[in-house]
Amino acid sequence: MTLQTAPFPKSSNATGSLARIAIIGRGFTGIMNAIALLKGFNRPFHLVMFDPNPRINGGEGVSRSAKTVLNSRVRDLSVDPTIRMDFRHWLEADEEWRQEASREGVDHSFVSGETFSAYVYQRFSEALRDRTDVVVRIQPEAVSTVHRASHGGLLVVSDEGQQTHFDAVFLASGYGVSESAEEAPAVGQPQNVIVIGGGVYAVDRALKLLSSNAASHITLISASGFLPQSHTNAAVGPVASNQPLPSTLRGAFRSLREAANTADLEGSGWQGIMNGFRLRAGELWKGLTAEERRRFKRHVKPIYDSHRNRLPPAHYQRLHQAIASGAITMTKGKVERIATNGILLSTSAGLQVLAADRTVDCRIRPIDIDAPLFRSVISAGLAKRDELELGILVDRCGRAVTGPETFEGLFVMGPLGLGSLPDIDQVPEIVLQAYAATAAARQWLHDTGAAADIERVG
Known part of the structure; x- marks a missing residue:
């Protein structure tokens, strides 16, 4: 392994004849794709990871905040699909964690993004160490555009205007939390706080504010009116139906x-039914008409998300205890404006002003498909918007889809493909996609002849 931090070389004995691969974005999706390439791309190559953040962080795109609890169990968080218990074994090497988790069992436990990030970064470092035939460069620059190179391949252009040629490019910029409008809390009595958001991150933040006495009352704003449902106490696998899916x-x-109602009546719970349904969601999605997909986005997606993005049981119980006691009030509405002393909220009854000592914005920032980077690949014909405007049209391997049998080396990974692949914002799905993309990239470079030089070097 060679790790470079100097300017990217035009050509050298070390890198000139190697296939060049770029990953744009170094949150979880980007790091996961790097791990998959290092473990599964079995020929020498040169990897460049672009991100203006100079520090590698494996947790940015997983939990939205490093200290927020993840909504997947330990058993589902391995970064190697061939070693399902890898994350568990990593945790069990820590005596303090092993004792803490012994009561409920490690497999059924939930961890923070901070803990998971440490695991991901360690596995990335180990994969890097094991590849003495790979040159890796960390490029702390933002990328403004990606377009075709006149002699084949793709050109990545940084904000500073530097152009670099690559044989394959992985877009893995994902999405994250909106920049918070929160003010620093005043010293003194706990405050009346507004938390904006109806997802796992928002609920976790609200509960932390209450438990730390940083708030005496929280108004939780959910645009859809839904809040996350609960995981079961013990992990359940997918319950598959033997009936064809409508x-x-x-x-x-x-x-x-x-099916969920029947499972509840039988005492087995709806979670296994939902897990089974999610395995078939891609099949359903492909068969839906454009109008049905739009209807899903408008009417079904909020409740679907509340049942797939679940809270650990302890968090769910604390949330509903806080609601019952009046410590948390849930309000449905769209936030029109955030001020230092509250928010302007649009509800079914009209506009309302809600006063607060502090406002914490925990909404997930949607993908800005009109950002220069995405506009560049779309205008160049390298990628297409999905019909719901959720992101980029991709296949299951993350290849940007522009037409039948058309692919030019651009992969669009993770949440950027949510309009094409349901659940591709979940850790297990991102892991599987990363390895599928690695196999596709290996075949792509072989078919286009970019592997010829690789074989001569190896």
Whole structure:
């Protein structure tokens, strides 16, 4: 392994004849793709990771905040799909963690993004150490555009205007939390706080504010009116139906609701039914009409998300205890404006002004498909918007889809493909996609002839 921090060389004995691969973004999706390439791309190559943040962090894109609890169990968080218990074994090497988790079992435990980030970074470092035939460069620059090179391949252009040629490019910029409008808390009595957001991150932040006595009352603003449901106390696998999945949106979710209700009556819980449904969601999604997909985005997605992005049982109990006691009030509405002393909220009853001593914005920032980077690949014909405007159209391997049998070396990974692949914002799905993309990239470079030089060097 060679790790470089100097300017990217035009050509050298070390890198000139190697296939060049770029990863744009170094949150979890980017780091995961680097791990998969280092473990699964079995020929020498030169990898460049672009991100203006000079420090590698494996947790940015996982938990939205490093200290927030993840919504997947330990058993589902391995970065190597061939070693399912890898994360568990890593945790069990720590005596303090092993004692803390012994009561409920490590497999069923939930961890913070901070803990998971440490694991991901260690596995990245180990994969890097094991590849003495790979040159890796960390490029602390933002990328403004990606377009075709006149002699084949892709040109990555930084904000500073530097152009670098690559044989394959992975877009892995994902999304994250909106920049918070929160003010520093005043010293003194606990405050009346507004937390904006209805997801796991928002709930976790609200509970932390209460437990640390940083708030006496929290108004939790959910745009959809839904909050995350609960995981079961013990992990349950997918419950597969032997019935064919209805091909329409209405039929599929009617079938899901009926199966979940039956499971609840039988005492087995709806979570296994939902886990089974998620395994077939891609099949359903491909068969839906454009209008049905738009209807899903408008009407079904919020409740679907509240059942797939679940809280650990202890968090769910604390949330509903806080709601019952009046410590948390949940309000449905759209935030129109944030001020230092509260928010302007649009509700079904009209505009309302909600006063607060502090406002914490925990909404997930959607992908800005009109950002210069995405506009560049779309205008160049390297990628297409998905029809729901959620991101970029991709196949299961993350290859940007522009037409039948058309692919030019651009991979669009993780949450950027949510309009094409349901659940691709979840850790297990991102891991599987990263290895599928590595296999596709290996075949792509072989088919285009970029592997010829690699073989001569190896």
